[in-house]
Amino acid sequence: MRILNICAYTWEAGGPPKIIFDHTQVVLRYGHSVDILSPYSPGEKPYPVPEGARLILCRRTPVISRFFREVSGELFDYLRKHVHEYDVIHCHGLWHFGTLAPFMVDKQVAKVVTIHGVLDRWVYAHNQWKKKLIDGLAQKAFLRRADVVHINNTDEQQDLLRYFGFQHPNVVIIPNGVKLSDFAQLPPKGLFRAKFGLPTDRKLVLFMSRLNSKKGLDLLLPAFRDYVRQHPDTVLALAGSDDGYGEATRQFIEQHNLGESMRLVGMLTGDDKKAALADADLFTLPSYSEGFSMAVLEAMAAGTPTLVSDRVGFGETIRQHEAAQLVELTPDGVRAGLERILADDALRHRISQNATALLRAQYDIDVVAKRLLDAYTKVVKKP
Template sequence: RTLQNAYALPGLRRHNLPYIVMPQGGLPPELRRTAIKYIYDAFYGRRLLREASRLHALTELERQQYLALGLPDGKIIVIPNGIDVTAYEFEVDVAAFKRRYNIPEGRPVVGFLARLNHIKGPDFLVDAFAEVLRHKPDAILMLAGPDDGVLDELEAQIDRLGIRQAVRFTGFIGDEETKAAAYRASDVYVLPSRYEIQGITVMESLLNAVPTITTDRCGLATTFVESGIGRVVPFGDVDALAGEIVYLLDHPAEAKAQAEYGRQYMKENFNWDTLADRWIEVYRTCIAERIGHRV
C-alpha cells in the first residue's frame, strides 16, 4: 500500500506489463493505520491485487490471507525470505556474554531476541516462564531487545508474578557477534508472537543450533510442524508453552538433535541461491504469459 503503486498501476495497465505484488506481511488492514488502509484498498489496493500476474506470499499464513480476500489460488506463489546461511559460522565467547548480563553458568536459559513490542508477545512468554519456574526454579529468562512500547508493562508483570530475580533484560543488541552469543547462551529460544508473517529470529536461532519454539501465529509454524525443525504452541496457551520449554530443558540431547537438524534445514531450504533460482523461474513464467513464449 504505497503511493508509488497507485501511480504505477495505470502505466502497468496501459503497457500491458506483468507485475508481482509482494505485501511482506502487510495484507491485513487491522495491524496499523486501519482507516488509511481501507481507503487505499477501496481505490487502488483491490484492483492492484486482482490484476497482478502473481501474488507473492512469504508463508502459508500469507497465502491464506490472499484466499480470505477471494483471490485465486493459482496466482499465489509461496517463497520465503532467505537468510545468509553463513552469517553465524564463527566462534563467540558465550561465557563472557553471560558474565556481562549476570547469567550464572550452569543455569538453564530461556531466550527471547526481538523488540519488546505487543505483537511479539513477550507478555505471553513471561506468564509461561512463571510456570516454568515451578519445575525449573533455577531457570533464567533473557529478554534481549529494545523497548518498543511495553517495557513498563513487562516490568510490572514480572514484579506482580514475583519472578524479578529470574529475569534479565539486555536492551538492544546490534552487532552480529553479540547476537550470536545471545542465541547460544539460550538453552531454548522462544518467539511467542501474536502475529509474525515469517519470523527471521527463529531462522537465526536455528542457524545457531538452538532448540526453538514459536506460536501457531508465526508464518513458519507450518514449516516447523511439517519438517520437525522446531516446536509450535497455540498463542495464549500458557500451559502448552511452559510444557514445551520444560520438556526441551529436561531432554537436552533430543532438543539439540532437533536444533542441529533445523540448522541443516535452514541451510538447504532458506539460502538465497536456492530462492533466487525459484524467483528467476517465476519472472520467466510471468513474462512468457504476456509475450507468448519463454525467455
C-alpha cells in the first residue's frame, strides 16, 4: 500500500507526529510506503522522519493562516496533482485544511480520519465559532464520507455520536501504542537533575507536556504550591513547549516565590526526555482532555509512577488495572493525589508494575499498528 499521512508534522504539534512516527516504523517493516504531508510556518522544527519514509513540507498561506492556521495552497496543489498515487490518505484531527482538502480533490482514494480527541466537550467548546463555521461549510459532510473514522476509546465514540446525532457506520476503536523497546534502557539516574540544577535530596515531580490550558496547569500549579508548603522536600519540573500557558505559568511561579520549588525546563526530547523520566519520582498530567496521551504512555513505559486525570484517553482502563493514581479535576483533588502517592513508596511501586504489565498486554506499538494497518487493508479500493 501507498499511504499518505496529513498532519502538522512539527515538534510544536504535540502528540500526533510521535504517533505517526511510531506507526510508520511498523508499517515500513511490512513493506508499505509512507509519505507525510505537512503544513508548516517558517521557524517551526519538523519532527524526525523514519528511515524509508518521506516528508513533504508545504508552507501555510500567509494572512489566511493567521485565522485558519493550517491553510496551505501548496498542500492543496500537491494533493490535486498526486492524490491518485496513494491507496490510503490518513488525516489527523478535524477543522483544519489538511482534513478538508483530500475530500475536495478526490472521491476515489480511501480516506481515514483520526479524531485525536478533538470532539471532547472541553476541546469543542474552545474556538467554537471557527468549528461551527467549518462544520457548516464542509467538515461534517466530508467526515460522513470517510472510509474509516479512527478513535482511541469508547469516550470518543460518545463524542462522535453527540457530534453527528447518529453513529457513523465506519468507526474503528484502536488505542495509541508505545514502542516499549525505546524505554528498555534508560539513562543513569541523576543526569537530568544535574543538567538542570535540580536538587538531589528532594523528590522530583515531572509534568511533561505542552504548556497549554487544557493540560490542567491551572489545577497543578496551585495544588503543588499548597503541597510544597507542607512538604518542602519536593520539586516540580515543568517540561514542555509554550502553547499559550507559558507566561501564566511564569507569573504564577514569580507571584508565589516558588522559583526553588518549580522549574521550567523547556521541551525535552530524546535522551533528555528519558533522563527526566528516569529521575522522576512521579509523573503527573491532570489534563482536561486528551485523545490518548502519548506522554502518559511513555511515562508508564519508563516505569515512572503516574498521577493523572481520567481524561487522558484510557482512564477506565487505568482504573481497572490500578495503573496510575487518578485525581479529581480540582486543585484540592490534585493536591490530595500528590499527598497520597508521594507518601507511599509501595503504592508508587505497585502502580508502576501494573502499568508495565498493561502496556505489554494492550498498548505495544507492534500490536496497535498492525490493527490500524488491517483497517486500511479493508477499505483500500481495488483496481
